[in-house]
Amino acid sequence: MTITHDELAPRLREAREAAGFTQEEVAKALGLVRPAVAQIEAGKRKLSSIELMTLSRLYGRPPQSFFEDPFERDGIACIWRAMPEARKDPVVQRGMSRGIEIVNAILDLEKKLGHSRICSSVPGRKLTPIRTKWEAVIQGQEIAEQERNRLKLGMDPIDNPSAVLDSQGILVLALELPPGISGFTFRCDPAVVCAVNALDALSRQRYSLIHEYCHAVCDIGDTPGIVSWTEKKDYREVRADVFAAGFLMPEEGIKSFLAGRGKAVPSRIPAPRIIREDIVDYEARRTERAREIDLIDVVVMAITFGVSREAAIWRLRNLNLINARKQELFLSKEKEGFGKSVARLFGISEMDISGPSQVALQNAQQRLFSLAVEAAEASLISRGKLIELLKLAGLAEIDIFELPQARRNRK
Amino acid sequence: MGEDKATPVVVDANALIDLIKLSALIPVTKIAGYRFLVVEEVVGEIRRPGQAEILKSAIRKCCLLRVSLNLSEELALFARLHAVLGRGESASLAYASRHGCLFLSDETQRAFMREVIALIGEKSLIRTPVLLACAVASHTISLASLKSRLKTLKELAAGPKDRDDLEHLDRVLDRLQKSLEER
Numbered sequence: 001m002t003i004t005h006d007e008l009a010p011r012l013r014e015a016r017e018a019a020g021f022t023q024e025e026v027a028k029a030l031g032l033v034r035p036a037v038a039q040i041e042a043g044k045r046k047l048s049s050i051e052l053m054t055l056s057r058l059y060g061r062p063p064q065s066f067f068e069d070p071f072e073r074d075g076i077a078c079i080w081r082a083m084p085e086a087r088k089d090p091v092v093q094r095g096m097s098r099g100i101e102i103v104n105a106i107l108d109l110e111k112k113l114g115h116s117r118i119c120s121s122v123p124g125r126k127l128t129p130i131r132t133k134w135e136a137v138i139q140g141q142e143i144a145e146q147e148r149n150r151l152k153l154g155m156d157p158i159d160n161p162s163a164v165l166d167s168q169g170i171l172v173l174a175l176e177l178p179p180g181i182s183g184f185t186f187r188c189d190p191a192v193v194c195a196v197n198a199l200d201a202l203s204r205q206r207y208s209l210i211h212e213y214c215h216a217v218c219d220i221g222d223t224p225g226i227v228s229w230t231e232k233k234d235y236r237e238v239r240a241d242v243f244a245a246g247f248l249m250p251e252e253g254i255k256s257f258l259a260g261r262g263k264a265v266p267s268r269i270p271a272p273r274i275i276r277e278d279i280v281d282y283e284a285r286r287t288e289r290a291r292e293i294d295l296i297d298v299v300v301m302a303i304t305f306g307v308s309r310e311a312a313i314w315r316l317r318n319l320n321l322i323n324a325r326k327q328e329l330f331l332s333k334e335k336e337g338f339g340k341s342v343a344r345l346f347g348i349s350e351m352d353i354s355g356p357s358q359v360a361l362q363n364a365q366q367r368l369f370s371l372a373v374e375a376a377e378a379s380l381i382s383r384g385k386l387i388e389l390l391k392l393a394g395l396a397e398i399d400i401f402e403l404p405q406a407r408r409n410r411k
Numbered sequence: 412m413g414e415d416k417a418t419p420v421v422v423d424a425n426a427l428i429d430l431i432k433l434s435a436l437i438p439v440t441k442i443a444g445y446r447f448l449v450v451e452e453v454v455g456e457i458r459r460p461g462q463a464e465i466l467k468s469a470i471r472k473c474c475l476l477r478v479s480l481n482l483s484e485e486l487a488l489f490a491r492l493h494a495v496l497g498r499g500e501s502a503s504l505a506y507a508s509r510h511g512c513l514f515l516s517d518e519t520q521r522a523f524m525r526e527v528i529a530l531i532g533e534k535s536l537i538r539t540p541v542l543l544a545c546a547v548a549s550h551t552i553s554l555a556s557l558k559s560r561l562k563t564l565k566e567l568a569a570g571p572k573d574r575d576d577l578e579h580l581d582r583v584l585d586r587l588q589k590s591l592e593e594r
């Protein structure tokens with residue numbers, strides 16, 4: 001049964017409040033004055049379909065949801081409430097809205113196609129509450145190790161963290177987020193979505209993604225969404241940081257990497273030799289200086305494990321492979337730009353690049369693309385809808401019309 | 412008063428673009444017995460500057476009437492359709508369904524046709540060749556001018572969308588010619 005105009009008006013108000021927007025902010029998005037929004041929400045002014053679509057995008061809900069019974073007040077809106085900064089910056093707001101629209105479109109297509117691929121397979125963990133920073137560190141370390149084991153990742157560096165999350169049914173988005181927010185994770189039943197700040201350097205995005213993965217594993221059962229601030233660190237954030245370090249740079253993996261470079265190994269290494277047809281025990285000795293980890297090792301380690309040099313330095317210190325004095329020295333040299341110069345010298349500086357690196361990390365757009373084409377093939381959506389979805393997935397017109405499904409004259 | 416008795420026709424974005432490309436928009440809107448409507452969403456979908464200008468001019472000259480959906484039942488239908496159809500298609504079909512209009516579109520894809528048949532019936536769906544045949548019959552445009560325009564378009568075509576559109580227009584004019592020969 002269709003709802004009446006009088007029933008729609010309070011739903012619009014509830015949706016706005018759930019997303020934490022003021023009437024002023026909504027008026028700005030609609031190109032109206034604030035009293036006009038108040039009138040719409042009081043049922044005294046009609047809403048056009050264009051305005052409905054703008055509100056739908058702004059509040060992160062499909063237009064149809066305003067007319068469904070029962071009316072679901074919250075939906076994905078919780079993530080807007082958690083990030084008031086994102087509502088203030090129009091660029092960030094557009095990016096966030098687009099991300100949420102992609103998620104909603106994926107969920108809708110999954111439903112249409114009868115797929116449950118998106119259902120997250122991340123095990124809900126029952127964890128003891130963290131009371132101290134030390135407990136957060138211990139939990140982070142343990143869970144990182146358990147997760148690597150569960151996922152059978154061994155000790156090797158992770159080439160594509162996005163693929164790891166994808167294998168667990170987690171959608172990954174890279175969005176332009178306000179400075180100070182490295183990412184966020186939210187539940188959008190049955191999916192879990194992890195988003196990272198596309199404006200960060202690629203190495204930072206990888207780290208943030210695994211940090212968010214920790215939230216998906218540990219925290220998302222208790223709360224619908226969690227935002228990761230670069231500066232504000234509660235115990236959950238500390239745990240997620242330690243998790244990310246341990247997951248991306250496993251202790252054994254680091255030690256094996258360093259051993260391969262003759263670093264952090266004992267001064268005497270067994271090196272048996274054959275003398276007159278006899279095997280003679282022999283120990284090769286390396287000087288202390290040759291065994292010391294230097295900044296070039298840090299640069300190569302950061303590239304090998306796909307993390308920032310700073311993260312690599314901290315990890316070496318946490319594993320007690322360098323002392324506090326050396327850590328300080330490395331960090332100060334890194335600040336001076338030494339690490340960057342070395343990386344450039346070796347032609348391995350691409351991880352430093354800042355700016356939207358969406359293709360490198362996202363899986364949500366790829367999923368949207370494949371679902372949209374599948375739905376069009378099955379005649380579940382029109383050609384017009386397919387084109388709209390492909391644009392939402394980030395395809396340019398020139399690429400869209402290369403697809404036979406998008407053409408009017410399909411051969 | 413006379414205008415009210417004319418049959419309203421809601422025009423979808425692709426048909427509108429085709430008519431603009433063929434320089435046939437104004438001549439078509441002069442066919443007696445019809446008045447042509449375009450929903451806001453479709454206006455928003457005509458983004459190429461030259462085409463948008465022609466559309467604006469047609470609206471200014473009242474050849475096309477710009478309409479919007481704002482009744483709650485229209486909005487509900489639009490929202491439901493938008494889960495399956497493009498934005499312009501959803502708005503056009505919702506409007507046509509609620510206001511008893513004909514719908515001008517050349518789409519044939521099954522998901523689209525399913526909704527059209529369920530909401531307005533296939534008889535209320537008109538195709539561009541039929542409309543152009545009416546325009547030729549009422550001497551507001553000639554087949555020769557359409558063919559000449561298509562030839563020019565082919566010379567200017569750039570990109571896969573243009574090529575796709577031109578292939579479609581080729582078929583439109585083929586059908587138009589056949590229908591004129593049958594008359």
